[in-house]
Amino acid sequence: MSNLLDEIEEITLMGPGPSCIYPEVYRALSLPTLGHLDPYFIQIMDGIKELLQVVMKTKNRLTIPISGTGSAGMEACFVNLIERGDPVLILINGVFGTRMKDVAGRLGAQVDTLEFEWGKPIDVEMVAQKLKDKFYKIVAVVHAETSTGVRNPVAEIGELLKGKETLYLVDAVTSLGGIEVATDDWGIDALYSGSQKCLSCPPGLAPATFSERALEVILNRQTKVPNWYLDMSMIAQYWEGKKRVYHHTAPINMLYALYQSLYLIVEEGLENVFRRHQEMHQKLVAGLEELGIKMLVDPPYRLPQLNAILIPEGIDDAQGRAWLLEKYKIEIGGGLGPLAGKIWRIGLMGYTAREENVNKVLEALGEVVNQK
């Protein structure tokens, strides 16, 4: 019987996630597994909370990783805050906003949406208008729309909601660790991310944070959270306090990996990390321009960590990407939904955002362009 793992080749991950993993994170993954109630493991849990508070810029005590991938983070935020019939406004300009609508709808929310062209940012003025018409229990938006490379005006939308009873729910899957995410300053009540983007950890965890206001809403629900696995009122009892109450067995080794990646980010310094992402982005864009490759998104709304480029004319989408994978061992992403076949997505997330990777992808894309 042959073991498929023996033949895994290292790929430079420059797609929309997973990103390249820090070597120290690989090491952390294979440290000895401890029990989920081991006193030393509980210290590591506390360490993760503290590091997440720094990276998320929040004082929220309920700041913890959800035991699932980024989408489990989305599910956790909605399922804990929504009760059947609740009015929810979702701002959509890509796949992940669309997914929010599906998630909230399944939970019985009364969902309104404001939809914008994919590749363009959310229009804050239109949101302000919409908020005048109707009270929403929740307004939800994606910060960094992974499907398009657009940075949405999360701080500005937060301003509109200040002083209101509405809860502000933000998807920071692709933003956290790549650009600023100021949870408290922006008035965010529930925020989730994923381990496999700018944190450069393998996929499998969804760091999340809930404000005191959000926690109060959860603790005062009329009905139980219709999802035992993601019920934050119980999960909080495992992650907090002197006596830890077992809920589900935590994904120990993935939590080591997350601890390590947060540790490296805090050690490098958040501002330095953001600057590195920005510099690598600029270098990439300059190189792309030289190659005559165009960006999808207008400069003010571009995410440094996720660069959507128009597929060079005459190049086949799937063939081009397969060639990059086979010849250069570089993975980039295709387009999704209406952008399928039109764009490629080049990630410069976390440990991927290094000069050697930018040079490598530019060299490879140069060959693609010249080959046609």
Added chain:
Amino acid sequence: MSNLLDEIEEITLMGPGPSCIYPEVYRALSLPTLGHLDPYFIQIMDGIKELLQVVMKTKNRLTIPISGTGSAGMEACFVNLIERGDPVLILINGVFGTRMKDVAGRLGAQVDTLEFEWGKPIDVEMVAQKLKDKFYKIVAVVHAETSTGVRNPVAEIGELLKGKETLYLVDAVTSLGGIEVATDDWGIDALYSGSQKCLSCPPGLAPATFSERALEVILNRQTKVPNWYLDMSMIAQYWEGKKRVYHHTAPINMLYALYQSLYLIVEEGLENVFRRHQEMHQKLVAGLEELGIKMLVDPPYRLPQLNAILIPEGIDDAQGRAWLLEKYKIEIGGGLGPLAGKIWRIGLMGYTAREENVNKVLEALGEVVNQK
């Protein structure tokens, strides 16, 4: 800033899970991360499905790991099969049966239960009686009740259900890889397990399987599955077919680990693995008897992989376990619910089920008994 990971000590995990991890699984965890749509990674996914089919003794094509811990497996089975108002019968004789009731109730099922004393098995005759009174869409039972060490008569209950329209849902979290789990022969329609028990992989994945009948029920629901993250109709499209449809980013490195642990089990041979568990169990029980330590469960219903012992008289529960952890670096489990303070749980799961571990825990328990 000190790094907490630098001080992790290796602990011999002899509690109710996580169990000791195979060295090869630690290596697998830190192999280079691939993209979740990488063609080579898709081969590994297919390999995992095939290995799981062997270990679960099933031909079900929908045999895959859920991206969460064992409890996410429970959630996935119930949330996909239940629609509001569905009649469900849950057989309870421990924590995990009780958890099933909570999970199903939150989903709006009309839940009936049959409850049995903790530490005793489910009475098949009483189940047969109950099934005469009323039609149930689902009958659910825990195979290996982790909270008590009892093996429930899953095959016999399956016989009662054969030819009926009722779906048979089984928790195999602690049984899979430790004792036989014959999914198809026993007529099981939905079954889930956890990676961190007898598979000796870190916690974080819940292998699950669904029969064709169960899949048909899922595909013909009146309402959408009220949980986007665990919707099997979408997850199946990522795990099956020629064109894989992205759902959520799979937990890549954890899947490497699961592949490796299944590979080792199949390589050793299922029957050999079960025999090893049985032999280590017998050796442990013989040693415990010499020490005058009594077992909670009557011999015919004992799980080899989870041994519930009565805490020796005069020994403090928490102090005794803390002492085992500190002096011997052995973790064992305490009791839960009505058995808290009364029993200890000694796991011999997967890679833990080796002679050196049995000797080590017997030596340590000998000191505990003589110390009092």
